Amino acid sequence: MLPYIPGQRWISDAENDLGLGTILTCDMRSVTVLFPAPGETRVYSTKSAPLTRVAFGAGDQVESHEGWLLTVSEVEEQQGLLTYIGLHSDGRLAELPESHLSNHIRFQKAKDRLLTGQIDRNDWFNLRYQTLLNAGQQATAPIQGLSGARMALIPHQLYIANTVASRYAPRVLLADEVGLGKTVEAGLILHQQLLSGRAERVLIVVPESLQNQWLVEMLRRFNLQFSLYDYERAAQYPGQNAFEQAQLIICSLELLTDHPELHQQAVAAQWDMLVVDEAHHLEWSETAPSAAYQCIEALAAETGGLLLLTATPEQLGKSSHFARLRLLDPERYNDFAQFEQEEQQYQPIAEALEALDQDTLSAKQTKAISALLPETDAQALLALLQQSDADEAQKLSARSQLQSQLLDRHGTGRVLFRNTRDTVKGFKARQLHRHALEVPEVYEVAFSVPELATQLTPEQYEYQNDWCDHDPRFHWLLDHLEQNKGDKTLLICHSATSAMALSEALKVDTGIHAPAFHEGLSILERDRAAAWFADHEAGPPVLICSEIGSEGRNFQFARHLVLFDLPANPDLLEQRIGRLDRIGQQHDIQIHVPYFEGTGQQVLLDWYDQGLAAFTAPCPAASALFAEFGDLLKSQISSADIDALQGLMQATTERREVLNAAMHAGRDRLLERNACRPYEAQQLVAAIAEQDQPEPLQNWLESALDMFGVNIDETSSSSWHLTPGEHMMNSDLPGLDDEEGFSMTTQRPVALVREDLQFFTWEHPFVRALQDQIIAGGLGNNAVSLFKTKALPEGTLLLEVLASIRCSAPKHLHIGRYLPPTTLRFLLDVRGNDLGAKVSFESLSPKLSKLKRAIARDVVKLRQEQIRSLVDKAEELANDHLPTVVEAAQLKMQSLLYPELERIKALKEVNPSIREIEVRALELEYLAVAQAIENARVYIEGIRVIVTN
Ligand SMILES: Nc1ncnc2c1ncn2[C@@H]1O[C@H](COP(=O)(O)OP(=O)(O)OP(=O)(O)O)[C@@H](O)[C@H]1O
Known part of the structure; x- marks a missing residue:
């Protein structure tokens, strides 16, 4: 017979946050359980499902999903399903089928384990408390999800x-x-x-x-x-x-x-x-x-x-x-x-944004901003800026809020984020080296064809296998490599055949094995070639790419870029240069263009260089200029008319200045503003840097790894190697499934240079798994300790109780933002007085020592009745906090979601970039969160029995 019957209620041993589950289906292989509170389903193997059957007995009080209570006097079973019979909270006799039990019923695991003699270590109890506090802090951190990446804080x-x-x-x-x-x-x-x-x-x-x-x-x-x-x-x-x-x-x-x-x-x-x-x-x-x-x-x-x-x-x-x-x-x-x-209309908004960067606003500027933002909230902020006695921090925040409102209500930026080198800063310079060459005889026919594509790649015209031998660009390349030994050069040319020919000729002429990187290779071969090139010691000095190398790849370890031919589109030119000009580049970038004098190559080079100024910095107007002048440019490729060419360069330059200035005055400024608001960005950096402090994480890890039986070897002052210990607990810790283990660091700067180390933060999957297992599992949820003190008579009993207030909710509601797992601590004397505020956890726990397990069990047995009633008292006290915590969570939710909802509705009237679906989704989210918070409950997370000596 199958152990599970559809409709029965079970709880998950591994994830007690899920609340009560209902069996949906079961066969010989798997059992499917629905947990209605968070709306999640789990499928387990029938043989080893981590589930415990929920069955109440006479005397227990149970809650129905409608919220009324039943004191159970009898239990009936029919075809494996239970019905509870007893006294309804309103005094009448009632029945409650198990399917009607509340989905949020909690279980006193800590009490059960303690009273049945499963006593844990003192330090585990301490670890549990610390873990609960950490989880609360992380859930409320505004930087959640941003601090765990192996990246510099940009x-x-x-x-x-x-x-x-x-x-x-x-x-x-x-x-x-x-x-x-x-x-x-x-x-x-x-x-x-x-x-x-x-x-x-x-x-x-x-x-x-x-x-x-x-x-x-x-x-x-x-x-x-x-x-x-x-x-x-x-x-x-x-x-x-x-x-x-x-x-x-x-x-x-x-x-x-x-x-x-x-x-x-x-x-x-x-x-x-x-x-x-x-x-x-x-x-x-x-x-x-x-x-x-x-x-x-x-x-x-x-x-x-x-x-x-x-x-x-x-x-x-x-x-x-x-x-x-x-x-x-x-x-x-x-x-x-x-x-x-x-x-065309972005300039006044950009000007208003910039005016708000200044410490003071002129009357004219105030009037202009006021006209753009007539809403009451904005007017109040503007008034604050006029007050001479207002505090500087308030003014700064008011300016930032007004800028947000301008961008929200008038900008295009909501869907488009664009940062530029101008705003980000810190990039290396780009230097262009033009290498003029004479047209060799073999290319004379190709250059007589008045087509840009042909003139850019003359070797492709009437293709000969040995074209490199006759091509002065190849000989220039040999010189370049000779003169820049020890440096890495990325060469990009248009076609795969040219790339392969260059690679082959280099091998024959110099013995250099320069991989060709092109579309004819498999993905694996391409990645191998790129990885080999990146090898500082053993890799080749040059990688020869066809156009596919010009997109997305990271080659910033190279300092020379050879444009063996020029691309016919300026955006592609920027993509090519971008392989080297990217975050992480350590040197000024040397861009080499070997070209044939007096040909279309020179015309295009001049146009990119003088017309667009595209080599030394990205040209924001490049696409627009190409659309405007591209045809004329192509028609002039073979023109010997120097005046006409100069006219083209001049016209492009002038138009570029106009377009760039217009973009800078309007669109770009709005985009850049939206893409990064420095004040807020710096606050994020500071918050993450604070979270990066390695000590708290390391201290916690040491205790947690010890509890789970994981070995730590200190491999350097900043790294540990973790391996499964001989008695490692049977757990699913990622990375410890084989004996080799892995190495890690908690220091961001180290993690950025040592890719062999895992970068541990509170967000690392291993750390999260450890934390989840401590909280969800029962370990450390009780202890019995000795307190040596003269202040209290020997044999005095104290009970330290950890309780949390939590609610089960679907993950996507992100409930922790409003109601983070809140941990309460009580220290009760035998009369039920709470001494927790007077005697802190930090001051008490170092004074506690362990009791032998057998003695601890005897203590628990002897004091069973007192312990039971004190746990009930602690639960009562925790329940007294419940309305306050729930109210605070509702207020927090309102303060976060309500303005967002109102803002989005107001914005929708002035800025059509808000989608209706966003408004509706937010309204629904608001209601669902409010409902979930109402269902918050008290959970007893840990009980420590303390006896004085
Ligand atoms: N915060 C950071 N810390 C460390 N390295 C970074 C960081 N941001 C980017 N990089 C590195 O800088 C390089 C460029 O980043 P990325 O590839 O994300 O840029 P991109 O804008 O997507 O480039 P492309 O426009 O070429 O597609 C990559 O090598 C990336 O790993």
Whole structure:
């Protein structure tokens, strides 16, 4: 016979927060249990389910799901299901089938274990108390989800992640300039969403060539273990939806566009978040949207959260850019013409924002801001700024609030975040080296063709295998490598055939094995080539890439970039330079362009160099200038008309200055403001730096690892190696399933340079698992101690009781933000007086010593009645706190959610970028949170019996 019957009530031994569960189904292999309070389902193996049957007996008081109480006098069983019969709280006789029991019933595990003689160590009890306090602190920390990543604390990234992550189902375009850390920002947002329970299922769609880089980056920086889906992997699940077989998946855009059946499965697989990297590939026009665009459009329509990443949002034209904004927010971005018009109106808002940066506002500025923000709350803040006696901190906060309101109510920035090198600072300089070469005879025919594409890659015209021998650019390359021995050079050229030929010729001429990195290699081969190049000691001095090397890859350890040919689009030029010009670059970047004088190559080089000034810094107006002058430029490629060429350069330069100035005055300033507000960003950095202090975590870890029987070897002053001890507790601690164990550090600077070490923070999966197991399991929930004191007569009994107030709620409500696990401590004397306020935990616990277990058991046995009644007293006292805690939680929820709801409704009137779904979701969340808080209950977490001597 099966041990579980549908309808029976059981509790989880491993996760007692889940409340009472109901058996849904059971067969020989598995049992499925629904826990209605948090709305979660668990499937366990029938043989080893960590479940305990809930069966009350005569005398017990039980609560119905309607809230009334029954004092049980009889229990009836029919086909394995129990019905309790007894006295209703209103005095009449009543029946309560077990299916009608409250889902929130709690169990006195601590009392049961103590009274049945399962007595724990004193230090375990101490650890439990510390763990409960820590859990409360972490749940309330505003930086939850941001502190656990292996990354330097870069303000703009933390700011974006924090802003975006706190939104309901965030849908944004992360458009920082190349190499400023969009992948890291996306990872932080995902980490925060996953940790807080707001997301559980995530799909990341990237160009094929970047799949592994994402996989590695998510794991090493965020401890997020994604599954990589290629065709073979997806084909492993015939007859099933392959995308439902894992929660976190990375796949290539090509996989979805080339295999419609897999695309359909992905669309049907219900994601919480979709991330699309290099989103500029999603080309769109009204008449011919690309397959890639349509593929993502279908996924985006079915997914709550959407992150699009691109450094060059306008690379394929403004209409494609607009179409991507529409993916994010179809209600807001429905009219391209109106969108273009709006872009012209940002200057007054940008000016108001800047005025608020100053200590004082002129009357004119105040009037302008007042006109932009007529709402009452803004007027009060403006009035405060006029008061000469107002405190500086208040004024600073008022200015920051007004800036937020301006951006919220008028900006475009809600969906678009863009940081630039100008605002982020600290990047190395870029230096251009032009290497003019004479056209060799073999290329004369190619250069007579008046086409830019042909002139940029003359070796491709009437292709000869030995073209390198005759190409002066190759000979220049040999010289360059000779002169820069010991440095790393990244070479990018347009095509795979050129890359392969260069690699081969280098090998033949110099013996240098320079890997060619191109689309003809498998993903694994490409990653190997990139990893070999990165090897400082043994790797080759140069990597030769076709255009696919110019996107997304991290090559900032190289200091020379050779543009063997120039790309025909300025955004692609910026992408190429961005391989070296990115966070982590230690040297000024040397950009080398070997080119043939008097050809289209020179015209394009001059145009990029003089017209766009695109080599020394990114050119914000590049896309617009290319759209405006691109055709003229191509038509002049073979022109010998020097005046016409100079005219083109001059016209481009002038237009660039105008466009850049206009963008700087309007759009860019708004975008930059929205992308990072320095004051708030610095506060985040400071809060995380504070949390980074290694001592509290290390001290806690030492005790916790000792309790679980994990060995610690100190391998250096900043690192430990952990291995399973001989008597390690049977637990699911990640990374300790084999004897080898792993090494870790709690220090961020060390973790940034030592990738072989795990970076332990309070958010690391191992630390969380340890913490969860301590809280959810019973270990340390009781102790019996001796208190040597002259202040009290020998044999006096004291009871130290830990109680917590918690509620079960679906994870996505993030209930801990409002009602963090609250721990109360009582120290009761035999008369039930609470001495806890007078005698702190910290002062008492060092004075306690252990009692032999047999003696401890005798003490418990002898004092059983007193202990029972004191535990009841402590529970009563804790229950007295319940209304206050619940009220504080409701107030906190109101103070956090209500203004957000009101703000979003008000914003919706002035700024159509707010989606209706966000308002509705917030309203529902508000109600659900209020309901969950009402269901908060007291749990006895620990009991320590103390006898004096
Ligand atoms: N906070 C950080 N700490 C340490 N390294 C970082 C941090 N942010 C980014 N990096 C590193 O800087 C490089 C660029 O970051 P990332 O790849 O996220 O930029 P990106 O904006 O996505 O680049 P691209 O525009 O080329 O796609 C990467 O090597 C990344 O690991």
